[in-house]
Amino acid sequence: MTCREFEHRATALTLWELSQAQDQQILDHAGGCQKCAAWLQQQRMLAATMQTLQARTAACAAGPDVERALLRVFRQGTSRPVQPEMAHRFTPIAMRLSRFFEVGAYVLVGAAIVVALFLGVRLLEQRSINVPVKSQVEQPSVTVPSVVADKSESQPHPPLPTVSRNNVNRSPTRRVQSARMSSPDTTEPSQTIPDADADYVALMFCDPLSCSSDAQVVRMELPSPGIAASGGEQDAQMRIADVVVGYDGVVRAVRIVN
Amino acid sequence: MTDLTDEQLLAQALAGNEDAFTALYRRRQGPIFRFALHMSGSWLIAEEVTQDVFMFLIQRGRDFDPSRAALGAYLFGVARNYVRRALERNYSETGLSSPLDDEAQSLTVNSDPGDGITRQQTSTAVWKAVLSLPEHYREAVVLCDLQELTYTDAAEALGCALGTIRSRLHRAHDMLSRKLQHSAAAPGISSVTARCLS
Numbered sequence: 302m303t304c305r306e307f308e309h310r311a312t313a314l315t316l317w318e319l320s321q322a323q324d325q326q327i328l329d330h331a332g333g334c335q336k337c338a339a340w341l342q343q344q345r346m347l348a349a350t351m352q353t354l355q356a357r358t359a360a361c362a363a364g365p366d367v368e369r370a371l372l373r374v375f376r377q378g379t380s381r382p383v384q385p386e387m388a389h390r391f392t393p394i395a396m397r398l399s400r401f402f403e404v405g406a407y408v409l410v411g412a413a414i415v416v417a418l419f420l421g422v423r424l425l426e427q428r429s430i431n432v433p434v435k436s437q438v439e440q441p442s443v444t445v446p447s448v449v450a451d452k453s454e455s456q457p458h459p460p461l462p463t464v465s466r467n468n469v470n471r472s473p474t475r476r477v478q479s480a481r482m483s484s485p486d487t488t489e490p491s492q493t494i495p496d497a498d499a500d501y502v503a504l505m506f507c508d509p510l511s512c513s514s515d516a517q518v519v520r521m522e523l524p525s526p527g528i529a530a531s532g533g534e535q536d537a538q539m540r541i542a543d544v545v546v547g548y549d550g551v552v553r554a555v556r557i558v559n
Numbered sequence: 560m561t562d563l564t565d566e567q568l569l570a571q572a573l574a575g576n577e578d579a580f581t582a583l584y585r586r587r588q589g590p591i592f593r594f595a596l597h598m599s600g601s602w603l604i605a606e607e608v609t610q611d612v613f614m615f616l617i618q619r620g621r622d623f624d625p626s627r628a629a630l631g632a633y634l635f636g637v638a639r640n641y642v643r644r645a646l647e648r649n650y651s652e653t654g655l656s657s658p659l660d661d662e663a664q665s666l667t668v669n670s671d672p673g674d675g676i677t678r679q680q681t682s683t684a685v686w687k688a689v690l691s692l693p694e695h696y697r698e699a700v701v702l703c704d705l706q707e708l709t710y711t712d713a714a715e716a717l718g719c720a721l722g723t724i725r726s727r728l729h730r731a732h733d734m735l736s737r738k739l740q741h742s743a744a745a746p747g748i749s750s751v752t753a754r755c756l757s
Contacts, residue, residue, distance in 0.1 A: 312725050315710070316704045316728075343736050344732065346736075350681055350684075351685060351704050353682040353685060355704075355705050357679070358597065358705075361593050361596055363609040363610070367606055368581075368588070370610060371613050372577065374614060375580050375617055376577065
């Protein structure tokens with residue numbers, strides 16, 4: 302037997318079989334080969350040391366708690382005839398709850414989508430309703446409250462009204478244009494001022510009203526230029542005027558009421 | 560129940576026979592526990608793995624195919640996977656703690672106290688050497704040398720060829736011998752080894 306055959310034969314045996322050394326051919330070769338004898342001796346020592354560990358842990362076993370827990374699970378699992386869906390029986394409660402919440406989340410998302418669609422439709426409807434109103438607003442007109450616009454009223458000092466921008470809004474470019482075309486003291490209606498407010502005169506060298514800005518109409522008293530110049534009594538000669546004041550405090554237009 | 564084979568006990572257990580399951584558990588839990596104990600060096604992991612293996616058997620026992628392997632080898636294969644998972648999860652926490660130092664100390668029954676101490680030191684050194692082996696070598700050593708499985712059963716449990724087991728064992732024995740020679744300087748180990756040989 303060669304050393305190679307010895308090694309091949311020895312590795313086919315377990316450590317315990319090798320340590321018992323019942324294979325005569327192996328023993329014979331180890332008796333004549335010092336190297337293989339040393340290897341065999343090493344394996345015997347290893348088997349002996351492994352045996353100490355094996356003997357030490359031979360009585361080790363799982364505690365009774367493990368058996369109790371397993372039997373509890375076994376009873377739960379076999380309380381009904383074993384079905385293919387038996388795995389679901391072991392599904393923890395948390396998993397079932399998570400499935401419940403998952404379904405709830407889907408329902409909530411669906412409801413949110415429906416509400417969003419409903420609100421979107423409502424918003425579109427409102428916009429479609431507002432479109433003609435907006436077109437009316439964008440007309441270059443100055444709408445003065447009735448208390449201001451009503452010329453037949455003879456109230457000398459009516460309460461000063463405050464009107465919104467929409468009521469005096471005009472196209473800025475057209476308004477400037479009209480202001481340049483008309484003289485300050487004329488009452489001729491400009492091209493941009495509608496008939497109802499034809500007596501408003503846009504002032505020159507003022508910035509046009511911004512479409513996004515607010516403007517106010519302020520009723521005020523103006524002294525007559527001739528009386529003021531002669532130093533006469535002013536009260537009898539006062540003139541009432543409506544002044545359009547822009548968002549920046551600059552007077553944009555004026556109308557003589559009386 | 561004692562005369563029934565593992566496969567017969569499993570079939571009855573899966574049919575709902577609690578006694579069959581108990582008999583199968585009591586027959587197989589020891590080797591499974593010791594395999595996990597030798598592989599991990601942790602008593603807690605060994606108990607956890609034992610419980611997981613039999614839980615797996617309760618839930619997935621129908622997947623077992625007797626024509627492919629014996630139930631014992633099948634259970635070792637399942638235990639091996641659970642040990643790997645547990646080691647990946649707990650290795651940093653458990654380290655190489657050896658239950659021989661505490662729980663298993665009471666298992667030693669020896670009339671000579673000095674002999675018991677030296678044997679304990681030897682077994683601890685061997686265990687540390689086994690635990691320091693790479694995992695695939697350790698599996699072969701634990702199954703074949705400590706659990707005394709045949710090479711065929713070990714190959715089935717580890718899912719590899721018979722020659723692979725032999726070569727792994729051969730290499731593992733060489734590594735263990737070298738490790739133990741290095742640790743032989745520790746008092747008692749060489750003397751116990753010599754005493755075991757005599």
